[in-house]
Amino acid sequence: MALKISLKPQERLILGGVAVTVIRNGDSANDLLIENNVPILIRGNDIMLEGDANSPCRKIYFMIQLMYLDGAHLAEYHSIYWQLVKDVVEAAPSTIGLLDTISEHILNERYYKALKTARQLINYEQDLMRSAKELRDDSCNLIRT
Amino acid sequence: MAINDVSLTAGMRANLVNLQGTVNLINRTQERLSTGKKVNSALDDPTNYFVAKDHLNRASDLTARKDGMSEAIQTVKAGNAGIEGITSLINAAKGLTQSARSADSAGRSTLAAQFNTILDQIDEMAADSGYKGVNLLADKDITVDFNEDGSNTLTISGFDASTSTAGLNIADATNSWVADTDIDGAVSDLDQAMTTLRSQSSTLAANMSIVTIRQDFTTGMIATLQTGADNLTLADMNEEGANMLMLQTRQSLGTTALSLASQAAQSVLRLFG
Numbered sequence: 001m002a003l004k005i006s007l008k009p010q011e012r013l014i015l016g017g018v019a020v021t022v023i024r025n026g027d028s029a030n031d032l033l034i035e036n037n038v039p040i041l042i043r044g045n046d047i048m049l050e051g052d053a054n055s056p057c058r059k060i061y062f063m064i065q066l067m068y069l070d071g072a073h074l075a076e077y078h079s080i081y082w083q084l085v086k087d088v089v090e091a092a093p094s095t096i097g098l099l100d101t102i103s104e105h106i107l108n109e110r111y112y113k114a115l116k117t118a119r120q121l122i123n124y125e126q127d128l129m130r131s132a133k134e135l136r137d138d139s140c141n142l143i144r145t
Numbered sequence: 146m147a148i149n150d151v152s153l154t155a156g157m158r159a160n161l162v163n164l165q166g167t168v169n170l171i172n173r174t175q176e177r178l179s180t181g182k183k184v185n186s187a188l189d190d191p192t193n194y195f196v197a198k199d200h201l202n203r204a205s206d207l208t209a210r211k212d213g214m215s216e217a218i219q220t221v222k223a224g225n226a227g228i229e230g231i232t233s234l235i236n237a238a239k240g241l242t243q244s245a246r247s248a249d250s251a252g253r254s255t256l257a258a259q260f261n262t263i264l265d266q267i268d269e270m271a272a273d274s275g276y277k278g279v280n281l282l283a284d285k286d287i288t289v290d291f292n293e294d295g296s297n298t299l300t301i302s303g304f305d306a307s308t309s310t311a312g313l314n315i316a317d318a319t320n321s322w323v324a325d326t327d328i329d330g331a332v333s334d335l336d337q338a339m340t341t342l343r344s345q346s347s348t349l350a351a352n353m354s355i356v357t358i359r360q361d362f363t364t365g366m367i368a369t370l371q372t373g374a375d376n377l378t379l380a381d382m383n384e385e386g387a388n389m390l391m392l393q394t395r396q397s398l399g400t401t402a403l404s405l406a407s408q409a410a411q412s413v414l415r416l417f418g
Contacts, residue, residue, distance in 0.1 A: 012416065022394030022413060022416050033153070044417060047414070047417040049414060054393075056392045063341070065306075065410075066410050069413050070410040073382075074358055078362050078365065082368075082369070084367035086368075086372065089369055090372065090388075091385065091388035091392045092389050093385070094377065094382075096370065100370060103365070103366045106362070107291060107362055107366070108297045108298070125389060126261075128382065128386040128389050129389050130386070132383060132385075132387045132389070132390050133385055133386075135387075136166040137166070139165075139166035139167075140162050140166035143169075144162065
């Protein structure tokens with residue numbers, strides 16, 4: 001079954017298995033139909049730049065992206081990934097289910113699915129941090145005064 | 146010490162204040178928690194208990210998969226050791242052909258007989274390079290499962306490393322090497338066999354590195370599942386949130402190196418900047 005992707009004007013898309021291809025849409029919106037089973041694909045909005053990887057789970061997302069973009073350095077990326085995952089699991093053990101799913105996808109080279117699940121992980125992280133942050137900011141104000 | 150003695154940049158000061166705030170928060174949440182594991186049995190908190198147990202079960206499933214990968218690696222290693230052995234035998238055989246060129250006919254006949262003996266040894270070595278019944282050098286394949294349902298596998302193909310025509314195709318010494326052309330034939334056979342061995346050996350090495358990377362990754366998964374399951378029983382949303390903030394601050398202070406996007410990845414990411 002073909003996979004249909006609606007591209008906005010100028011939206012970029014990364015496609016491909018062995019060789020990574022970057023596609024940029026022209027000035028009009030277009031539907032792109034992918035007819036064969038392309039192993040991986042990331043849309044412009046889903047691309048994370050290094051500077052945006054500013055939380056533990058966002059760093060994990062960024063690492064998965066690197067594994068896909070640059071398969072030649074998998075071993076290095078894996079070791080950084082596990083360091084990041086270890087830190088997150090120790091800090092917040094309830095992330096383990098999502099992290100396990102992500103890891104399983106990575107092991108099976110389903111990076112697109114891994115990134116999707118990593119997005120959920122980032123949302124979960126935000127939930128965890130939000131209330132803690134309010135409490136912390138109260139604490140910070142106490143220290144300042 | 147007066148407060149002005151150490152000058153901090155605004156960024157450092159903000160980090161420090163955040164850190165102090167988080168430490169306060171962690172102390173507060175930890176005070177509220179009872180000592181030791183919050184959940185010790187299914188009766189205390191059934192959900193967490195069974196979730197933790199699930200993770201441990203999964204870790205043991207993965208261990209079985211990892212064992213399969215280890216077996217494959219052992220098989221490839223056995224094949225590789227065989228290839229190395231055969232390579233040195235071929236070199237020895239090549240040495241014989243060189244000696245034969247300057248030998249008289251009696252000498253040539255002896256050397257030709259030795260050559261045939263070496264070919265027999267190659268056949269024996271090819272036959273003995275298996276591991277637990279799988280011999281890559283006897284044209285057997287090995288399939289490694291990376292997941293339980295077998296939808297993701299890698300097949301490592303073996304090849305025939307014997308001297309037969311289906312394999313390395315090295316003929317026995319002809320005419321006791323009386324004529325130079327007899328020797329030429331042997332040399333060309335040996336050169337071709339060497340080329341075959343080199344290319345098979347590099348294919349095996351590439352496959353082995355794929356399996357090794359997967360195996361290391363699976364090891365990481367198992368360790369993470371075990372750590373997570375052990376700590377899951379301690380889970381408390383507030384404490385976890387505080388820990389995550391702490392981790393974020395620690396990472397921003399630079400204890401975790403991330404700036405490792407390689408050239409290849411950078412060139413793609415730049416397009417999205």
